[in-house]
Amino acid sequence: MSDSARDRLLLLDSASLYFRAFYGVPPRAAVPSGLQTNAVAGFLDMIATLVGRYRPSHLVACWDDDWRPQWRVDAIPTYKAHRVSEDPGEGEEVPDELSPQVPVIAAALEAVGIARVGAAHYEADDVIGTYAMRYRGVMPVDVVTGDRDLFQLVDDASDTRVLYTARGGVRDPDVITQSFLEEKYGVSTGDAYVDMAALRGDTSDGLPGVKGIGEKTAATLIRDFGSLAGVREALAAGDPAIKGARRTRLEEASAYLDVAPLVVRVAHDVPVGDGDIRLPSDIADPAAMSRLAVEHGLTSPFDRIATALHSALP
Template structure:
């Protein structure tokens, strides 16, 4: 199981912060996101029973996408002050559980996940845990993408069959749809005036962005004019939407086998004053 660390951490933070209560240690260190992260993470472990686990993270700072398009993710607010110190602490927590933390400078967690999924799926089945639908482009016969839905313990597992059943798209076509419609969350526009519905229809009819461009004469005039006016942005948006699967990261299987060292776990959870989580993990205190 490849875990999208930031997706879980942000979800866990906002699930509790909206109530106005932030869990803290006696010394004032915020731990609400860490506490929620472990609950989400362990619920997924119990539900899907992976033998090996890796957690992937964004490093912050510039990425190759930001170099290609300076406004990439430029609309995102700064992380809340109470969340910032938890970025490093959660990595220590995962270390205590024997789960490797993987990241790569200049790349996003998605790229690390894509690279590791490509490597491991040659020999074994891979699960990806996230709330980010961008990762659906990585679905394959050996890779299932598990999307966390609203509510604790609520998941949708996507295989090539279930993805097509729900969206009438093949995994790689997720990239083409995003290239056309853009992504407000990541702050790139795609083709102005083309929304999700039209993007889906075009990709379903012509197969891909390349297929659309090869048959522009068959596209309605209003859509054709929009594509021709924003052709450069369409091609750039496709680059931004595609997860890179050749990032310089690797992890040996024996390192990521899920096997808790109970003493390490107890020590770390006691340090963070969240001893009750030991019982959740079945660790004897």
């Protein structure tokens, strides 16, 4: 168990947050580096807000070392295919003014002393899933994201929540617990949510789902049969409760359902190492922070980070 009653782990879906900052923070005045830095400033401000409000003892900025892992594409070739840049070798399509800001975000995190963790062949979601499982039952875990996929990690028993930023941002996120899942989606656990999501599909990720099976029907099937595996077992056994067009559509989607759980469920065993993920009590490298602040006009965001770190001290 944790050493302190106030221990809390905050896991940031970094790309989700800096994309939101890029589109939500107005362009800033020219700075010596010549870069637009609205995403950097917005991202740092988000961290300051989160640290000040939730006062975590541990924090990880989880990183997409591979935003579209080949093992997921091999299973479902349409996975995120619509997001691939038209320029060969460019990977994910990212706005021209955002791309050069991402290394600055990484440098800013290093200067502050906040752990930034990614892993080859895995997405940030998988890093988040691994840390959430590693610390489940050790300390409360909050996942900060604008991605519904991570609702699968919600677990009231271990105080694992998602702070969902899609509507209210980090200042007023939806707090996703099992009661929220039940009320909004008709499923009672994170595991049930991921099974429902596999059936439903997700066009934003290029996941087709089962034709004709929407969210409500998917939730009903999971509720009636306990899990996606239970649905498929009932289907194979000829259970009369699954009949007509619904049976036909599920049978036609058999190949998809063979691989969908692998793609939709986040990994829990990513090699993230044993690095220090404690929230720093002060800026780790003031000189590096000062250089970044001058070059990119980030003095105010860094000041807010420093103030938040001090306020989070026990």
